[in-house]
Amino acid sequence: MKPNIVMFIADQMRSDSLAHLGNPASLTPNLDTIVKEELGVSFKNAYCQNPVCSPSRISFLTGLYPHTLGHRTISYLQNDFEPNILKEMKENGYEVIWIGRNDVLDSRKDKSEYCDLYISGINGDMQKMKEQFINDETQNFIKEKRKGDNFYSFYYGEVPKNFGMLKMDEVWVKSLIDYLKNRNSPKPFFVYCTIGLPHPPYGIPEPYFSKIDRKKLPKRRPNINLIKNKSSMLYGIFERQNLKKWSEEKWDELRAVYLGMVNKFDEYYGDIVKVLKEKKLFEDTNIFVFSDHGDYTGDYGIAEKVQNSFENPVVNVPLLFKPSKNIKIKSSIIEKPVELIDIPATLADIAGFQLSYTQFGHSLIKRLNHEIEFNDVVFSEGGRIHGETYAMEKGHGPDSEYWPRLETQCQEGPEHTKAIMCRKDNLKYIYRLYELDELYDLNSDPHEIFNLIKNENYKEQIAWFKLRILDWMVETGDFVPSRKDKR
Structure with missing residues (x-):
């Protein structure tokens, strides 16, 4: 019998929001147990391949980089001919259950090719979500919280217990628990459950x-207007969000609320583990917990995220793995860098089959057991070229919380344009197509404040990074389709 698999995925959770990875204010006892009780591993330096939702999700569900098939924005999703690990798992004997967020396929598309059961939690199509979850009470609460300089901060603070925007996660986790309690298929299960926490609004x-002790919060990164030679995207968002007058106390409230949301996610994980143990499934189930990307959470004076900037708060994400009893690995916090594109290859390794298509990830289990080496570098990428105005995500006016970012994306300067991050050891290099490149020493400058790109002492390292990116682009720029067409 093949082992069971559960993927429990957060939205917008940064790696340093977990207690066992060093945040003294964080409360994540259930996730910490994976390492503390020697149940599995936590990858401290896991990187997503794009710092926004859909491109990252398509990447970790295929093992392909965003540039390989051009998935660079939220609105350009997978086509029928493209591979997907959900399809692969279904074709290889698993009962595939997809619960929660989509962000990968056109919402009108039938998902039966990808899973045996899709639970959206929505009574009808996406247009009815607002009616179902965001009732009048929630709407009135939001209007009050958006007043003053809170508007573009996404900060709601303490919300009512029946707050509609959090109800969807509750529905999704309950659906997963109900499935585990009542399943009757003889097949092994593969559950892909992806929820909203801790995505803003921060409430x-x-x-x-x-729960979160504000006094234990780590130091916030300084406002971007105090830093030179960062991406123009960050400066543009900072000016439009206009949170420069916020006090540290106010930022601390936002950051504490974010950690409260992480604590709620951790509690949901604990609920899932409890049911797996009650049903005597825990030892035979592999569990992956990770996030699609991170969140600035006030670092640099910015709320939320950005599409083509690569500071650790938005690209360094949690990745935890609790293996089934038949898989032997040493439990620890792994310092070696890894990418989320390793997930499809890892799943295929667990399930005992070969992926049917070319992809660029490698099994994390083989890496952990020293069968193959860890990569020497990790990559993330984002942005567009000049002229791709259809990728700007137009249509959001100043009455939208997302306006500061999306208005900045709609400029035809360098703001929303292509960039590639490459990290090796303590150095992080960012190649920018239309503006100044970036280079940071993460040992001496963990907050990524001092851009070393003009420092003559790093000329050799910069030249090495450029050649390494060239090799990567040649290797991963495309792949030959596995099917042959009739001429």
């Missing part, structure tokens, strides 16, 4: 709101 009810 959480009691007791989570008060």
